[in-house]
Amino acid sequence: MAAKADAAVVADQRRDQMLEAAAALIAERGFTDTRIADVARRVGASPALVIYYFGTKDTLLTEALRYSEQSFYAAADEMLASTTSMVERLETLVRLTCVPQTQDEVQGAWGLWFDLWAQAFRHPEVKKDRVELDQRWRSMVARVVHDASRDGEVGKVDAEEFAVAFTALLDGLSIQVALDDPVVDPERAYRIAMRFAAASLGFDWKPSRRRAR
């Protein structure tokens, strides 16, 4: 009994290892250029074992995408808990998406977005998943605003409408930053996003002389 439980734990660890490795590789090389042999090597196992766990290459990669995005949102959720101030919370979200992180394994996460979009565009199943993921992201933003509205930090605003516009803007800005557009450096993206929020929600905001990174 205990043995069976142990085995299950080991198996779960293996799975997670593989998912993490796969996610990292997708971010580096891209979805279709990721080989199961690469994943296998990275976790120190044979290609056959990867198939043993996931049955097919496609399920591995698709699950890896899900896995990675979900942990991204989980991280965002956690960071949000550190303050109750709406402005600080929004700043956190903007920094999370628009400013490169040297720490964590998050830096390569942008590569995953591009592949997630490309996959979603062509595969209905992935598309459905992505819609849910994005809804969760918007809800997070909407909740921040809604809470602030309830606490009187801002006046009455349409939190949901704001969330749709704000997340779209963040997506667009983070693309430019991720692709190293010299015209849209992280600092500038950060400023644009916060100015938009300030204008939409009616609060004052000035860029602080904070050291990025």
Next chain:
Amino acid sequence: MAAKADAAVVADQRRDQMLEAAAALIAERGFTDTRIADVARRVGASPALVIYYFGTKDTLLTEALRYSEQSFYAAADEMLASTTSMVERLETLVRLTCVPQTQDEVQGAWGLWFDLWAQAFRHPEVKKDRVELDQRWRSMVARVVHDASRDGEVGKVDAEEFAVAFTALLDGLSIQVALDDPVVDPERAYRIAMRFAAASLGFDWKPSRRRAR
């Protein structure tokens, strides 16, 4: 001599055919899932001929991306010429990016963006190209605003700053529309973008009861 010129013309036509076919296929299947055999079949030629013209699969696909994006911008440029009213021009641009077109071959263009981004993220050469392309796009928007400002249609505004924010917002919105997010239908994306422009540039705007498509 005339023969040589004729041959060159034919060759150019062939090239363009192939580039167009390749672009369409990339939009459908994705960059790495596009086979030279598919391109060859679509133009009614042998795979060998494709290699004959482009030497390698990668150059074909990369050039196809460039080709397609450039013709997109050319189309936008042309459409812009049909009015001088800034609001109408902006409406045109928003519709072009956020509202699905049944006509043209433009409908699948979104798929190309996703792949362009994914490629740019990992290949410096493509990255450089994309930056130029995007700069051109932003310049187009900035010029629209700048011209309107010169003609007194709007007051003094930072056209370049607006262009950066506006194009980012359009990118983000078009992603949602392209991926069929039920929360962000074309109508809504259109409204959000125009409201943002109105608020940023200081003009009045009300959604007209226009039939989308």
Next chain:
DNA sequence: CGTGGCTGACTGACTGTTCAGTCTATGAGC
């Protein structure tokens, strides 16, 4: 005849997946 666009047939490399079987640990029966 010769040039150049063009092709069919081929190949060599790559890679997802299968499969037969190994190794280890567990747990039952004695």
Next chain:
DNA sequence: GCTCATAGACTGAACAGTCAGTCAGCCACG
């Protein structure tokens, strides 16, 4: 405590299919 059957994680080797790219030569035209 020892043996042995069983299960399940794991693997090496082979298989089968796919494709980019090569090459020798065809054919139409000037």
